[in-house]
Amino acid sequence: MFEEVSPRLHVPAPAIRPGDDPDFSHVAIPRAGAVDRPEPDTRPEDMREMAFSIIRVLNRKGEAVGPWAGSLSGEALLQGLRDMMTLRTYDARMLTAQRQGKCSFYMQHLGEEAISCAFQRALRPGDMNFPTYRQAGLLIAAGYPLVKMMNQVYSNDGDPVRGRQLPVFYSSKEHGFFSISGNLATQYVQAVGWAMAAAIKGDRKLAAAWIGDGSTAESDFHGALVFASTYKPPVILNIVNNQWAISTFQGIARGGAGTFAARAHGFGLPALRVDGNDFLAVHAASQWAVERARRDLGPTIIEFVTYRAGGHSTSDDPSAYRPKEEGAAWPLGDPILRLKAHLIQLGIWSEERHKQAEAEILAEVMAVQKEAEAIGTLHSGQRPSPRDMFEDVFAEMPPHLLRQRHEVGY
Amino acid sequence: MARMTMIEAIRDAHAVAMERDSDVVVLGEDVGYFGGVFRCTAGLQKRFGVERCFDTPISELGIVGTAIGMAAYGLKPIAEIQFADYMYPGYDQIVSEAARLRYRSAGEFTCPMVIRMPTGGGIFGAQTHSQSPEALFTHVAGLKTVVPSNPREAKGLLLAAIADPDPVIFLEPKRLYNGPFDGHFDRPSVPWSKHEAGDVEPGYYEVPLGKAAVVREGSAATLITYGTMVHVALAAVAESGTDVEVIDLRTLLPLDLETITASVRKTGRCIVLHEATLTSGYGAEVTALVQRECFYSLEAPVLRVAGWDTPYPHAQEWDYFPGPERVRRAIDKVMEAE
Structure with missing residues (x-):
């Protein structure tokens, strides 16, 4: 016998709201180097604990420690630092440009730079990312020209996608960056399909899918995991858990699951959970997943644990739903400062060189901005022609579109 | 073959x-x-x-x-x-x-x-x-x-x-x-x-997209349709005794507007037929285009015959389905108007 009670709706809520003191004591952070590194061919059921810990390499002293250390050379790390600094500087300039009315909208990466910049270092030409709007580091690390990114943000006549997309929805096949949809999660399953095609053709290429904590709730996420689990194509399924989906804390999408990474277990897929603010850990985990894909061992899920230090977009004011000081209290620190400390500890970097690099990068980004603005911004200069609005709906323009184009006067 | x-x-x-x-x-x-x-x-x-x-x-x-x-x-x-x-x-x-x-x-x-x-x-x-x-x-x-x-x-x-x-x-x-x-x-x-x-035919051949077919030539009215309804239309026309031209669109988009307008300008009367629900159905698009392109040739309002605006029923399937009798009535009606 039991006592019957009326059901009660459980609505998860963050413990801390504006006005409260930030508190991340509930986030269990293992010390750097503490998490084992299973062999990439480990069976998923033999490594389930990986989904409940956090792989970390850089300790508080800036040392790289433990079994995940050592995946990158000093030279690659210096380039990684430069990529992250470039992304942060670019973001800052574009945020200001949006406030000045030069573009309609912008989305920055503040605090999340390590994830995309380090991940790209594990890929090679021919591989394809299916990114969300907060992975521009993939492009920067792949050597995509900054001026093209800026032209896209400005929707000017140099915009490679001809002014058709919101700012930051870049596309570059050559640089392994699939056209961003803007509809959340839809591309997660397309990445699986792309990898299935590579497997059908026997091509040695892999796909990387990207999703945020919030949009794992979409059925596309489930569909992607089902298809990945069934066909086992060379795909890496990345989840960027930055704690916030606009104003909604990650507990709403995660529900009763321990972690987002643990969602993999029901699909028989291996999952890693990684310190997303640790450039070395991000790269090492990515490389582990890349090795699985290249050895035809199947998909891997990686949850990158990070914190969205800025607003969701230029249309968002996070102080309305979380304490302003929360970002500073985030226990995994700042990815740029952490890599900088490591490089100084290695003896291949210094405060002076860092300051010098900051100045160089700012000058470089400003020069690029001048170049882009010489073409135009959203409301001034050269913009894509209205004639162009009718192109690329189909490979060949059908009569009804031609008629409409004529009606516009082109 | x-x-x-x-x-x-x-x-x-x-x-x-x-x-x-x-x-x-x-x-x-x-x-x-x-x-x-x-x-x-x-x-x-x-x-x-x-x-x-x-x-x-x-x-x-x-x-x-x-x-x-x-x-x-x-x-x-x-x-x-x-x-x-x-x-x-x-x-x-x-x-x-x-x-x-x-x-x-x-x-x-x-x-x-x-x-x-x-x-x-x-x-x-x-x-x-x-x-x-x-x-x-x-x-x-x-x-x-x-x-x-x-x-x-x-x-x-x-x-x-x-x-x-x-x-x-x-x-x-x-x-x-x-x-x-x-x-x-x-x-x-x-x-x-x-x-x-x-x-x-064996082997490879294409029927081009964007091209309609006139499946029955006629002079009294034009009946525009596609899919299953092509055969319903042909039966209804045969039973009506009216010389109706029947067009099978085959491709809805891109639409072969030329074939449609040539026919309606010739006949001056037009019926659009489909099985899908009426309201905001594809027939509304065809009707609007016929009106725009053929207004001065039209002798009667363009009529639409379609599925009723209900979910597709089970027991009442044949009350729902726009069968030959409904099409015949539409032919009679479009021919009535002077």
Whole structure:
């Protein structure tokens, strides 16, 4: 016998709201180097604990420690630092440009730079990312020209996608960056399909899918995991858990699951959970997943644990739903400062060189901005022609579109 | 030349396409070992291997979503949705992704794929196996929509759809799979073996997309339709004794407006017929275009005959279905107006 009670709706809520003191004591952070590194061919059921810990390499002293250390050379790390600094500087300039009315909208990466910049270092030409709007580091690390990114943000006549997309929805096949949809999660399953095609053709290429904590709730996420689990194509399924989906804390999408990474277990897929603010850990985990894909061992899920230090977009004011000081209290620190400390500890970097690099990068980004603005911004200069609005709906323009184009006067 | 059902013709189109292009792959629920619930892909897995024709989990968003990824990669996927009624979980992938990929990437990424789905009623399938959702596709920029009405053209249209560089929605009227159903549900059904459009040429041929066919020439009025309703229209015209011209659109988008306007300017009277629900249906688009292009030739208001604005019922299937009698009444009415 039991006592019957009326059901009660459980609505998860963050413990801390504006006005409260930030508190991340509930986030269990293992010390750097503490998490084992299973062999990439480990069976998923033999490594389930990986989904409940956090792989970390850089300790508080800036040392790289433990079994995940050592995946990158000093030279690659210096380039990684430069990529992250470039992304942060670019973001800052574009945020200001949006406030000045030069573009309609912008989305920055503040605090999340390590994830995309380090991940790209594990890929090679021919591989394809299916990114969300907060992975521009993939492009920067792949050597995509900054001026093209800026032209896209400005929707000017140099915009490679001809002014058709919101700012930051870049596309570059050559640089392994699939056209961003803007509809959340839809591309997660397309990445699986792309990898299935590579497997059908026997091509040695892999796909990387990207999703945020919030949009794992979409059925596309489930569909992607089902298809990945069934066909086992060379795909890496990345989840960027930055704690916030606009104003909604990650507990709403995660529900009763321990972690987002643990969602993999029901699909028989291996999952890693990684310190997303640790450039070395991000790269090492990515490389582990890349090795699985290249050895035809199947998909891997990686949850990158990070914190969205800025607003969701230029249309968002996070102080309305979380304490302003929360970002500073985030226990995994700042990815740029952490890599900088490591490089100084290695003896291949210094405060002076860092300051010098900051100045160089700012000058470089400003020069690029001048170049882009010489073409135009959203409301001034050269913009894509209205004639162009009718192109690329189909490979060949059908009569009804031609008629409409004529009606516009082109 | 072989006499085939529409199922056999569609199967033959798959085989021909897969034979000539190793990038053509087929995926969908039950399409592999079993060969599809309507048998349209029977034998393909055995002939071309599991990597070219395979079963999928029951997830239309997964089928369409992975097919988009495959198409972007460079393959030519043919995705089967088991019934058009099941398409909705994949609709976001079709509308927001497949249809816009070329546009939003300025041609850098494209989506050459065919999404096939059986459409329409007449098989006592009720509301979940009878829908005609074509207007939900023609309303979307970036999609082509095709509805064949006989085996010979089904093969040629499907081969043209596979060759097309953009996503094509291929709606197969399931009531026509086995014979040219004319809406007389109470009479014995006629198989394709008794119909000359069951003659299907061997090998590769295309019926071009965007071209309508005048299937019956006439001078008194124009009846514009597609799919199952082509045969209903022909029966109704024969029974009416009125000399009505019947146009089979074959492709709804791009629409062959020239064939339509040439006919309506000649006859001065027009009826648009489809099985899908009336309100905001594809017939509304055709009617508006006829009005714009042929206003000064029209002797009577353009009439529409369509499914009622209800979900597709079960027991009342033949009260719902716009059969020959309703079409005859519309012909009489359009001829009444002076």
